[in-house]
Amino acid sequence: MNMKRVQQGFTLIELMIVVAIIGILAAVALPAYSDYTKKAKFASALSISEGYKLGVAECLNNGNAITACDIGTNDVPSAPATMPLNITSIGVVDGVITITGDANTGSYTSVLTPTVDNGVMKWVQSGTCLGAKYCKQ
Numbered sequence: 001m002n003m004k005r006v007q008q009g010f011t012l013i014e015l016m017i018v019v020a021i022i023g024i025l026a027a028v029a030l031p032a033y034s035d036y037t038k039k040a041k042f043a044s045a046l047s048i049s050e051g052y053k054l055g056v057a058e059c060l061n062n063g064n065a066i067t068a069c070d071i072g073t074n075d076v077p078s079a080p081a082t083m084p085l086n087i088t089s090i091g092v093v094d095g096v097i098t099i100t101g102d103a104n105t106g107s108y109t110s111v112l113t114p115t116v117d118n119g120v121m122k123w124v125q126s127g128t129c130l131g132a133k134y135c136k137q
Helices: 012-061
Strands: 087-093 096-101 109-117 121-124
Touching: 012 087, 012 096, 012 109, 012 121
Parallel strands: none
Antiparallel strands: 087 096, 096 109, 109 121
């Protein structure tokens, strides 16, 4: 009598191939996920700069020179008593807003410089966040 064996389950080589594929995918995904979370945390730092941008705009709108638009003066908000999450420093000097993230954000810095052209205010983004593509120009 000729009995045929029916294969049940996977062979060892098939399982090893699946494990290797999962390992390769994990090796690619983890660094990308880490970078994604840092960008998300730095985005919260960038959103805080919006309040300071409004304060600098109000300072200029009230007839002050740009050199009078410093943190805590002439409608520019004061620095918070305790820094918000993921931020190590916030500064505004002569209308230029500088925000530095902590290690959780890659310790990048955002620098926003105001320019006024024919009564239109524009912001120029610079800082270390540009090179890392954590902020846009």
